[in-house]
Amino acid sequence: MARGDGGATTRGKRAAPRTQKRGTTGTGDPNLVQLLTPEGERIDSATGPDGTEYRVDFTDEEYRGLYRDLVLVRKLDAEATALQRQGELGIWASLLGQEAAQVGSGRALRTQDMAFPTYREHGVLYCRGIDPIMPLGLFRGVDQGGWDPNEFKFNMYTIVIGAQTLHATGYAMGITMDGRIGGDEGEAVIAYFGDGATSQGDVNEAFVWAGVFNSPIVFFCQNNQYAISEPLERQTRVPLYQRAAGFGFPGVRVDGNDVLASYAVTRHALDNARNGQGPTLIEAYTYRMGAHTTTDDPTRYRIASEVEAWRAKDPLARVKAFLEKQQIGDESFFAEIDEQAKQEALHLRERVLAMPDPQPSTIFDHVYAHGSPLVDAEREQAARYLESFEGSAH
Structure with a gap:
């Protein structure tokens, strides 16, 4: 899916009609960048806290492509949740409600940029062109969750909270040392994490x-309002994006349920990083509509009315409303996307169920790139142990 030029202003071949005046945010919050209201009203531009003007100007096909991304990502995520509930996955971390933040930022990345995810960035993974089956092998326990980060410019999922921000920062420092800053080939890094991770030492050290x-790094915080069961007010006394000032770089809060604003803000921050202007902290203000993971029960720490209030800001519903208002998408288009999502989810399920169980000895295969005498000895010890069981296979 093609995307417009970089910078705070992005342009496509033809834009849909706009309905609100330039310079407004549509939220009543001057510090929240928004380009698409929950009702599906398109905003011409929005101004960030530092005076940067954000806008997008996509073709009709690009708008439809974003909606397709959102629907497919949500459906695949729902299928993975169902698989876990049926005992086919050990655990699953759903992104329900956070699709716009992930698709918007994921589509803002250029081919050469590098992404460092947590364990929930299934939407970003999809936007990087990675087969959605990849993380399910990890959560099914049939592989070690590994893929080639350089092939996809997407690092492996990181379970340890906040650790990926230091990995990303080190990688970004390497870009500078290698002189890959500026020009069309300049590179940038994006590191994803949640609001709870901002309380971790690793994240602050990375800052x-x-x-x-x-x-040349963008710190992308998906503030979904809860660090597992702790609400945001237990984590910070100031908006998270304002923390950036204490570390010497800009911060901006974007409506994380608005795929257009998420794209515009991320693209601008990446362009700045790529051209030697340093880091940016983006706080994508969104909501986790489901559980933290499938081992969590969110009804124990939040009330139903809160969930319903955020459901009215659903990232998919607002894009669908926009497409309908502007007559960019009709019933046949929406039905086609729903059917495509259904078929891809079914295909994903079939492939998960067909995954072969690994041989126990494979756990030793990729510990070190060039092997290790200690690992070799441990492999032999494990093999002897398994052979001690009559009729065992390994």
């Missing part, structure tokens, strides 16, 4: 290093 070394 220090990135700021001091002016590294």
Whole structure:
């Protein structure tokens, strides 16, 4: 799916009609960048806290492509949740409600940019062209969750909260040392994490290093309002994006349920990083509509009315409303997308169920790139142990 030029202003071949005046945010919050209201009303442009003007100008086909991304990502995520409930996955971390933040930021990445995810960035993974079966092998327990990060410019899922921000910062520092800054081939890094991770030492240390070394990195915080069961007010006394100022780089809060604003803000921050202007912290203000993972029960710590209030801001519903208002999508288009999502989810299920169980010895295969005498000895010890059971196979 093609995307417009970089910078705070992005342009396509033809834009849909706009319904609100330039310079408004549509939210009543001057610090929240929004380009598409929950009712599906298109906003011409929005101004960030530092005066940056954000806008997008996509073709009709690009708008439809974003909707397709959102629907497919949600359906595949729902299928994975169902698989876990049926005992086919050990655990699953759903992105329900956060699709716009992930699709918008994922589509803002250029081919050469590198992404460092947590364990919930299924939408970004999809936008990077990675087969959605890849993370399910990890959560099914049939592989070690590995893929080639350089092939997809997408690092492996990181379970340890916040650890990926240091990995990303180190990678970004390497980009600078290698002179890959500026020009059409300039590179940038994006590191994803949640609001709870901002309380981790790793994240704050990454902010220090990135700021001091002016590294080409975008810190993308999906503030879904809860760090597992702790609400945001238990984590911070100031909006998260304002923390960036203390580390010497800009921060901006974007409506994380608005795929257009998420794209525009991320693309601008990546362009700045790529051209030597250093880090940016983006706080995507969104909501986790489901459980933290399938082992969590969110009804124990939040009330139904809160969930319903956020459901009215659903990222998919607002894009669908926009397409309908502007006559960009009709019933046949929406039906086609729903059918495509259904078929892809069914195909994903079939492939998960067909995954072969691994041989126990494979756990030793990729510990070190060039092998290790210690690992070899441990492999032999494990093999002897398994052979001690009559009729065992390994």
